[in-house]
Amino acid sequence: MGKEEIIERIHSILIEEFEVEQDKISPDANLKETLGVDSLDYIDLVVIIESNFAFKVKPEEFAQIATLQDFYEYVISKIQSKNLV
Amino acid sequence: MKKVVITGIGIYSCIGKNLDEVSESLFNGKSGIILDPVRKEYGYRSGLTGFVEKPILKNVLDRRARIMLPEQGEYAYLATVEALNKAGIDEGYINENEIGILYGNDSSGKAVIEANDIIRQKKDTMLVGSGAVFQTMNSTVTMNLATIFKLRGINFTISAACASGSHSIGLGYHFIKTGLQDCIICGGAQEINHLSMGAFDALSAFSIHESEPKKASRPFDRDRDGLIPSGGAATVIMESLESAQKRGATILGEVLGYGFSSNGGHISNPTVDGPSRSLCKALKDSGLRASDIDYINAHATSTPIGDSSEAKAIHDVFGMYKPLVSSTKSMTGHECWMAGASEIVYSLLMMQNSFVAPNINFENPDEDSAKLNIAKNTIAKNIDVFLSNSFGFGGTNSTLIIRKFL
Numbered sequence: 001m002g003k004e005e006i007i008e009r010i011h012s013i014l015i016e017e018f019e020v021e022q023d024k025i026s027p028d029a030n031l032k033e034t035l036g037v038d039s040l041d042y043i044d045l046v047v048i049i050e051s052n053f054a055f056k057v058k059p060e061e062f063a064q065i066a067t068l069q070d071f072y073e074y075v076i077s078k079i080q081s082k083n084l085v
Numbered sequence: 086m087k088k089v090v091i092t093g094i095g096i097y098s099c100i101g102k103n104l105d106e107v108s109e110s111l112f113n114g115k116s117g118i119i120l121d122p123v124r125k126e127y128g129y130r131s132g133l134t135g136f137v138e139k140p141i142l143k144n145v146l147d148r149r150a151r152i153m154l155p156e157q158g159e160y161a162y163l164a165t166v167e168a169l170n171k172a173g174i175d176e177g178y179i180n181e182n183e184i185g186i187l188y189g190n191d192s193s194g195k196a197v198i199e200a201n202d203i204i205r206q207k208k209d210t211m212l213v214g215s216g217a218v219f220q221t222m223n224s225t226v227t228m229n230l231a232t233i234f235k236l237r238g239i240n241f242t243i244s245a246a247c248a249s250g251s252h253s254i255g256l257g258y259h260f261i262k263t264g265l266q267d268c269i270i271c272g273g274a275q276e277i278n279h280l281s282m283g284a285f286d287a288l289s290a291f292s293i294h295e296s297e298p299k300k301a302s303r304p305f306d307r308d309r310d311g312l313i314p315s316g317g318a319a320t321v322i323m324e325s326l327e328s329a330q331k332r333g334a335t336i337l338g339e340v341l342g343y344g345f346s347s348n349g350g351h352i353s354n355p356t357v358d359g360p361s362r363s364l365c366k367a368l369k370d371s372g373l374r375a376s377d378i379d380y381i382n383a384h385a386t387s388t389p390i391g392d393s394s395e396a397k398a399i400h401d402v403f404g405m406y407k408p409l410v411s412s413t414k415s416m417t418g419h420e421c422w423m424a425g426a427s428e429i430v431y432s433l434l435m436m437q438n439s440f441v442a443p444n445i446n447f448e449n450p451d452e453d454s455a456k457l458n459i460a461k462n463t464i465a466k467n468i469d470v471f472l473s474n475s476f477g478f479g480g481t482n483s484t485l486i487i488r489k490f491l
Contacts, residue, residue: 019148040149040215047214056209 093172093322099135135315152216160318185238189249189273194281246477251425273426277316303446304385304412315418319427342371348480385412425475
């Protein structure tokens with residue numbers, strides 16, 4: 001899965017599963033403030049990442065993710081490291 | 086003590102998804118029972134069940150609200166929207182007044198099983214998602230509705246088996262009567278999926294008259310062979326008379342009496358004494374005499390022993406006055422945790438439209454039901470006062486008496 005495809009998939013998850021409005025989605029959007037993702041939504045992000053990208057997130061790793069760009073990079077790095085193993 | 090009235094009702098059931106549909110079904114004696122092949126495949130002795138369509142709430146409730154609502158919570162949400170509309174209570178009124186919720190619910194089996202299936206498979210609790218805990222708790226309906234409607238009054242669930250819905254109205258009546266609250270959303274909700282009722286089916290309590298599903302629920306009939314599980318939700322908006330009159334609300338009925346008792350015996354075998362005491366207590370509370378009751382909506386679920394015991398209790402208390410009796414479970418099946426509330430809604434619809442709904446499939450009485458005045462067919466009748474019985478496992482009994490508001 002290429003970077004573009006991963007980003008596309010993340011956008012579609014946010015729009016379809018989390019009902020985030022499309023025009024709010026941009027790399028510098030803050031997950032909590034701009035996209036309205038609350039503490040319970042992080043649990044659902046863990047579920048959706050597992051089913052879409054086949055890796056498990058450790059909740060503490062979310063602490064470092066503030067913007068959507070951080071989120072792309074986090075998912076991309078996890079997928080890349082998994083593919084290298 | 087304050088007078089307690091009903092200003093709104095709402096219903097989502099196997100005989101209709103709103104008050105108009107349900108009213109028509111009651112009048113026409115329409116059954117909501119089907120044979121569900123999934124139950125047979127799953128290992129049920131009886132595949133009979135009430136059928137309720139799954140509500141579509143996308144674009145009605147946001148994602149956060151939807152993922153926290155179990156099946157019976159969806160039904161309860163729709164019934165409550167209808168009841169609040171009927172009562173003329175909107176968001177602005179809720180924001181400015183302390184409105185409570187007391188709702189009957191006694192299981193969330195499907196949500197519990199599905200969440201644990203995921204945990205067992207994935208070996209990771211987090212993968213059930215954030216909604217599961219709020220769906221699986223017994224108080225799921227009140228916690229969800231209180232959040233969705235932003236309620237700020239009394240807020241808890243009543244779990245009293247098949248009398249849950251009735252006790253919720255009884256408790257609402259007391260909270261308002263004693264001045265603790267002015268307005269409470271009461272009701273009952275019941276899930277209707279194959280995952281939730283298997284343990285009940287295990288007791289051989291369900292009818293196996295599978296060849297004719299619509300004739301299987303036959304309360305008081307000589308040839309009844311068991312109940313049929315069903316579900317949905319019913320909401321009753323209860324209010325102090327002062328509050329209702331101040332708002333200019335239409336008053337649908339006045340709650341005059343609440344009786345209750347516990348059998349003090351077997352966990353599932355009914356008695357005559359327990360229900361009789363509940364009936365007498367409700368009559369005493371209402372200040373009415375047995376001769377004042379125009380119609381009894383019986384608990385009668387179509388089980389051989391249960392219906393006989395109730396028939397004896399009704400005969401003991403009402404004897405010579407012979408009020409009209411019917412069990413709407415002949416059409417709906419047994420709506421369990423919801424039944425005590427839905428049967429208040431059904432009876433109020435009859436009161437509003439001046440008819441007694443039929444006890445369908447009542448073809449031949451047995452020794453006990455022969456002593457009652459059972460409505461075989463729809464009867465045009467002015468109802469000024471009705472009484473509704475609900476009984477549950479553990480011997481919990483509840484009786485409500487409601488009068489047309491004059």
